[in-house]
Amino acid sequence: MIHKIGVLTSGGDAPGMNCAIRAVVRAGLAYGLEVYGVNDGYRGLVDDDIFQMDRSSVSDIVNRGGTILQTARLREFKEESVRQIAVNNLRKRGIEALVVIGGDGSYMGAKKLTEMGINCVGLPGTIDNDIASTDFTIGFDTCLNTIVECVDKIRDTTESHQRCAVIEVMGNHCGDLALFSGIAEGAEMIITPDHPIPEEEIFASLKKLHDAKKKRAIVIVCEKIYPDIHAFADKIGKATGFECKAEVLGRVQRGGAPSASDRVLAARMGAYAVDCLLSGKGGICIGIVNNKIVDYDIYEALSLPRDKHISMLRLIDILK
Numbered sequence: 001m002i003h004k005i006g007v008l009t010s011g012g013d014a015p016g017m018n019c020a021i022r023a024v025v026r027a028g029l030a031y032g033l034e035v036y037g038v039n040d041g042y043r044g045l046v047d048d049d050i051f052q053m054d055r056s057s058v059s060d061i062v063n064r065g066g067t068i069l070q071t072a073r074l075r076e077f078k079e080e081s082v083r084q085i086a087v088n089n090l091r092k093r094g095i096e097a098l099v100v101i102g103g104d105g106s107y108m109g110a111k112k113l114t115e116m117g118i119n120c121v122g123l124p125g126t127i128d129n130d131i132a133s134t135d136f137t138i139g140f141d142t143c144l145n146t147i148v149e150c151v152d153k154i155r156d157t158t159e160s161h162q163r164c165a166v167i168e169v170m171g172n173h174c175g176d177l178a179l180f181s182g183i184a185e186g187a188e189m190i191i192t193p194d195h196p197i198p199e200e201e202i203f204a205s206l207k208k209l210h211d212a213k214k215k216r217a218i219v220i221v222c223e224k225i226y227p228d229i230h231a232f233a234d235k236i237g238k239a240t241g242f243e244c245k246a247e248v249l250g251r252v253q254r255g256g257a258p259s260a261s262d263r264v265l266a267a268r269m270g271a272y273a274v275d276c277l278l279s280g281k282g283g284i285c286i287g288i289v290n291n292k293i294v295d296y297d298i299y300e301a302l303s304l305p306r307d308k309h310i311s312m313l314r315l316i317d318i319l320k
């Protein structure tokens with residue numbers, strides 16, 4: 001039976017991380033555990049920036065974006081000697097297990113810590129939805145709604161000026177934010193790593209729209225496909241006749257109050273993570289699959305194909 005657990009957030013922040021922290025803390029306390037917060041992700045473990053949390057530590061945070069524990073990406077955590085410092089810091093406080101809320105980059109650290117004797121459970125906290133072992137990550141829904149809100153605004157002015165808007169959204173190398181927002185917006189074109197479109201085809205389709213006197217065109221593009229989205233928009237302008245403007249939505253996508261859906265997802269996953277630790281599990285990550293909360297071994301999770309929403313790609317072509 002464990003008595004003390006820790007919780008940290010790692011990688012890019014995501015709306016709903018606070019709800020996940022709250023769920024871990026409140027569930028841990030409900031089961032009589034001592035719960036410790038770690039600031040700054042894995043860096044806080046190494047720097048011994050660890051503090052005890054109580055009920056009030058997580059009051060009034062369900063509606064707050066970001067993460068009250070702060071976050072970081074610590075490359076050095078790949079080194080065993082660095083992880084050993086973290087393990088020593090946890091052991092001296094008697095913390096036996098840890099919940100790591102972050103992207104799949106953070107999962108490997110959680111697995112390695114488990115192999116060094118600290119049972120860890122990973123919760124998928126990232127806007128990118130790029131974790132294969134879960135249908136949805138905490139933060140994705142909020143981010144998607146933020147994108148849709150922004151694109152709604154951009155399309156107003158795009159139509160008034162009869163322009164083409166090329167809108168770059170986040171997602172790292174995962175096209176889900178582009179795919180879902182593109183479908184939600186009825187975008188004329190959606191370009192993702194799983195749905196690349198040759199430049200000539202892009203130009204020809206948009207020129208056809210322009211020649212047919214279409215008032216505006218919305219193109220949603222996943223980040224990291226075009227090294228210079230502004231140069232790409234200029235090329236579209238020259239090739240199609242549309243006046244074309246590039247918009248990079250940037251980090252506005254990561255902020256804001258979490259959606260109800262993300263709050264509930266985070267609550268379910270956070271409580272489940274504590275259940276797993278109490279039953280002695282470690283080296284696992286939590287997911288939601290067909291609306292059921294599940295857990296996977298982290299190595300298995302990291303080897304799964306990232307094709308969970310691939311069937312939606314057909315919508316791009318049949319709804320355009």
Ligand code: F6P
Pocket residue numbers: 012103126127128170171172223251254
């Ligand atoms: O992983 C989340 C994410 O927002 C990605 O979509 C994006 O590529 C990256 O983080 C940006 O990170 P940073 O804010 O550290 O530059």
